[in-house]
Amino acid sequence: MKFILNYIRKETWSPYVAGILLGIVGILAVLITNSLLGASGAFENLAGMIGKVLAPTTFDNMYFNFIMPPGISAGVILLIGVFFGGLIGAATSRTLKWGKKDSANSDKQWKMIFGRQTWKRWLLAFFGAIILEYAAGIAGGCTSGLAISGGMLLAPAAFLFIAGMFASGIATALIIYRRRY
Amino acid sequence: MAGTLVTIFLGVAFGFSLNKAGLTKYHKIVNVFRFTDMAVLKFMMTALVVAMSGLYILRGFGLVTFPNIPATYIVGNLVGGLIFGIGMALTGF
Numbered sequence A: 001m002k003f004i005l006n007y008i009r010k011e012t013w014s015p016y017v018a019g020i021l022l023g024i025v026g027i028l029a030v031l032i033t034n035s036l037l038g039a040s041g042a043f044e045n046l047a048g049m050i051g052k053v054l055a056p057t058t059f060d061n062m063y064f065n066f067i068m069p070p071g072i073s074a075g076v077i078l079l080i081g082v083f084f085g086g087l088i089g090a091a092t093s094r095t096l097k098w099g100k101k102d103s104a105n106s107d108k109q110w111k112m113i114f115g116r117q118t119w120k121r122w123l124l125a126f127f128g129a130i131i132l133e134y135a136a137g138i139a140g141g142c143t144s145g146l147a148i149s150g151g152m153l154l155a156p157a158a159f160l161f162i163a164g165m166f167a168s169g170i171a172t173a174l175i176i177y178r179r180r181y
Numbered sequence B: 001m002a003g004t005l006v007t008i009f010l011g012v013a014f015g016f017s018l019n020k021a022g023l024t025k026y027h028k029i030v031n032v033f034r035f036t037d038m039a040v041l042k043f044m045m046t047a048l049v050v051a052m053s054g055l056y057i058l059r060g061f062g063l064v065t066f067p068n069i070p071a072t073y074i075v076g077n078l079v080g081g082l083i084f085g086i087g088m089a090l091t092g093f
Helices: A002-009 A015-033 A040-054 A062-067 A074-092 A108-114 A118-139 A143-151 A156-180 B002-021 B026-033 B039-060 B074-091
Strands: none
Touching: A015 A143, A015 B002, A015 B039, A040 A062, A040 A074, A040 A118, A074 B002, A108 A118, A108 A156, A108 B026, A118 A143, A118 A156, A118 B074, A143 A156, A143 B039, A143 B074, A156 B026, A156 B074, B002 B039, B026 B039, B026 B074
8 A cells, every 4th residue: 555655756757657547537538438539629619619709600600609619618628637737746745846946847847958048848748738739630639539549449450650750759859969869 | 527537647647657657757858869778769658559459459349439530631640740749859858
């Protein structure tokens, strides 16, 4: 029992143990709610909701009417849970940096590569997130929704997505890091 | 209501496992593309193996019916993946 408690307090688990936990969560999601885990779809549901209010004609298209209907979907609720899950994870390992200095930009490696200014971190995160969400819209899911959830149903789409993701990820890392690669 | 609670609980467990595997950190995500820290790949593949074998065993016993499998459209999936990788290496999502 004490061993388990101590393990929960560890900051970084063995990826195999965390992976088994996620695998069980994936099975339970299909078994109980008959749906797949996913993150990127929820943002599209929310964006559709805001868009329908602000610019109804622009958002009155195939995509937002049928493929990604706006509203508080199960994905949005799941995302709220993910937020608190991450919070609990950080709290149990005492790495929660709420309000502390440098809490918005605490990654050493990031500072080494891009500089220590916080606004840079936020700016790049913002535009990077636009790229991510756009790409997830094209492919039909993100790392969790397509690669992991699709992969566990042996969907060919998931493995195509993983291949593309790693190919361009490695190329981008090569460009950013150049000699430090 | 019960369904909502289950969904929130699943989300919490999902976020917790992501945090403990270190996937909420920029360096973990980028280093997998530099081949210096393969934790992301180990995590993803373990989850995949556990979930896919578990689900197919359950289906074999007739205990579960699969939801809609994500659609395959080769160019879309591949191009989406290619753009996604750029964002992933930049932000560390």
